[in-house]
Amino acid sequence: MLLLEGKSVSKALRAKVKEEIAALSSAVKRVPGLAVILVGEDPASQVYVRNKEKACEEVGITSYSYRLPHDIGQENLIKLIRELNADDRVDGILLQLPLPEGLNTQACLQAIDPRKDVDGLHPENQGRLALGLKALRPCTPAGTLFLLDYYKYDLEGKNCVVLGRSHLVGRPLAMMLNDKTMNATVTMCHSKTRNLKEICRQADFIFLAIGRPRFLTPDMVKEDAVIIDIGINRTEDGLCGDADFKALEGKVAAMTPVPGGIGLMTISQLLENTMQAWKYAMGLIRLEDLA
Amino acid sequence: MLLLEGKSVSKALRAKVKEEIAALSSAVKRVPGLAVILVGEDPASQVYVRNKEKACEEVGITSYSYRLPHDIGQENLIKLIRELNADDRVDGILLQLPLPEGLNTQACLQAIDPRKDVDGLHPENQGRLALGLKALRPCTPAGTLFLLDYYKYDLEGKNCVVLGRSHLVGRPLAMMLNDKTMNATVTMCHSKTRNLKEICRQADFIFLAIGRPRFLTPDMVKEDAVIIDIGINRTEDGLCGDADFKALEGKVAAMTPVPGGIGLMTISQLLENTMQAWKYAMGLIRLEDLA
Structure with missing residues (x-):
């Protein structure tokens, strides 16, 4: 079984981003900037945000941190987002989700300038994606495609099952x-899908994004399947994915581990998106040239 | 076999729209308005546009026609769209597709105010749809869902195959x-799908939107399947759908005819969308209350 290592692929993507930033930033006299907003004290979110900031530093992106109390209030949060929209040092705005109760997630996400929406969650970017136009794309799926491409998978005509519809x-x-x-x-597929086992058993590629620890078991896959595990679950035995990795190991053609798989790709893609937004803001590329 | 008649369902939807407009328009002192733009002389487009205008009249929507020469030019077309965006009598703007060569379809569609985008093709509306938010939705799929609902189909957990990815x-x-x-x-599914027959044979519902005359044949369906034929093809023997209606008749549980099926729903949904846009413009409903 081939282990699809997020670590090496992610390293390759970050090296590419770092190199490109280094090559271009002297000409435009400014490095990319990412504003990271964390509201409240969710421990998992704190870890994610720290990892993102560290990754920025690694590739030459300046990160600007905004740690806000859980009771900041909708208006104040949107006011900050508007300021960041107008801030020329800031190419990307990342609003760490989930937001604490009492804040309207959609209203906040829609306040972000689509050109700085490095998470690809603004309706305009989601719409451009749906229409097959270039856009800032959500980091996890975009990072997943980068990994598949790195391993030279050709998915044309292949049966792909996507579990989860977030x-x-x-x-x-x-x-x-x-x-x-x-x-x-x-x-x-999703929680209301009836014959999931049957559907999965016909899949060449299975993408898991449901947040249910060790949900996918050997009876649900065919031998030559490729398993892309996007789930990250905290259990008593530590982190695990949506696939039962141990049970599936050796029984499929290839699989991503958790941790060390898609999670790393997500952060690397955030760096790529921030660089893309920067290149666009600097007039180095057009909207149609986004990666 | 149950014949899913666009005619009666479409009539029901139009009656509902007509009634609602009649009930509300005296209070707001203005009826809904739809601007219909036709560029060039494509004969099929001319028929579509005339049918849309007639349908408007039937339910109490004022239509404003703009017949433009094929060589109108991008700038002039966008100038007209901007004027219509600002025109308070106009609640919906319909740009009949396809546009003649030399015009950038995406640029023109994106010039339409999303609140007047009754075809649901603006990235903002497509993005809201992708995000599960209320939006002006493309007429054909929305009309299709209205028909399924009219016949009280519950699709939860059912296997649906959508052929075509426009x-x-x-x-x-x-x-x-x-x-x-x-x-x-x-x-x-689409032209690159490998095992299409096998996939279709497992489907409870098959939606055809590929524009290939009589493509779906009895060997591709199971007995209790429901066939929704969205294709409209001009052949030497007249109009026909993507399903081989004659060959499938009696061999599936239900099917829409062509003509007299989804085509009628598309126009009726355009009327519904125009009414929705009008209600929103008049302050009668909020964006979240769109049907």
Whole structure:
């Protein structure tokens, strides 16, 4: 079984981003900037945010941190977002989700300038994605495609099953796989799907994004399947994915580990997106040239 | 076999729209207005546009016609769209597609105010759809769902195959079926799909939107399948759908005819969308209350 290592692929993507920033920044006399907003004290979010800031530093992106109390209030949060929209040092704005109760997530996300929406969650970017136009794309699905491309998988005509239909992962991933650049046949499954086992057993590629620890078991896959595990679950035994890795190991053609798989790709893609937004802001590329 | 008649369903939808407009327009002292733009002389487009204008009249929507020469030029067309965006009598703007060569379809569609985008093709509306938010939705898929609802089909957990991935029909339809309001399991197929016959034979519902005359044949369906034929093809023997209607008749549980099926729903949904846009413009409903 081939282990699809997020570590080496992610390293390759970061090296590319770092190199490109180094090559271009002297000419435009400014490095890319990412504003990271964390509201409240969710421990997992704190870890994510720290990892993102560290990764920025590594590749030459300046990060600007905004740690806000959980009771900041909708208006104040949107006021900050508007200031960052107007701030020329800031190319990307990352609003760490989930937001504490009492804040309207959609209203906050929609306040972000689509050109600085490095998480690809603004309706305009999601719409451009749906229409097959270039856009800032959600980091996890975009990073997933980078990994597949790194391992030279050709998905044209392949049966892909996407488990989970979040706006962050499942739905945009399905749209990207189905697109004319990928040409996969995509089945979108979720909690209401009836014959899931049967559907999965026909899949060449299975993408898991449901947040259920060790959900996918050997009886649900065919031998030559490729398993892309996007789930990150905290259990008593530590982090694990949506696939039962130990049980599946050696029984499929290839699989991503958790941790050390797609999670790393997500952060690397955030760096790539921030660089893309910067290049666009600097007039180095047009909207149609986004990666 | 149940014949899913667009005629009666479409009549029901138009009656509802007519009634609602009559009930509300005296209070707001203005009826809905739809601007219809036709560029060039494509004969099929001329028929479509005339049918749309007639349907408007039938339900109490004022239509404003703009017949433009094929060589109108991008700038002039966008100038007209901007004027219509600012015109308070106009609630909906319909740009009949396809546009003649030399015009940038995306640029023109994106010039339409999303609140007047009754075809649901602006990135903002497509993005809201992808995000599961209320939006002006593309007429054909929205009209298709109205027909399914009229016949009281419950698609939760059902295997749906969508053939075709246009931005007008296939992709938004797949998104809607997969949404939490419908909960269907959706497989998106297209010209690169390898085992199409096998996939279709497992489908409870098949949605055809590929524009290939009589493509779906009895060997590709199971007995209790429901066939929704969205294709409209001009052949030597007249109009026909993507399904081989004669060959399939009696061999599936239900089917829409062509003509007299989804085509009628598309126009009726355009009227519904125009009324929705009018209600929103008049302050009678909020964006979240769009049908």
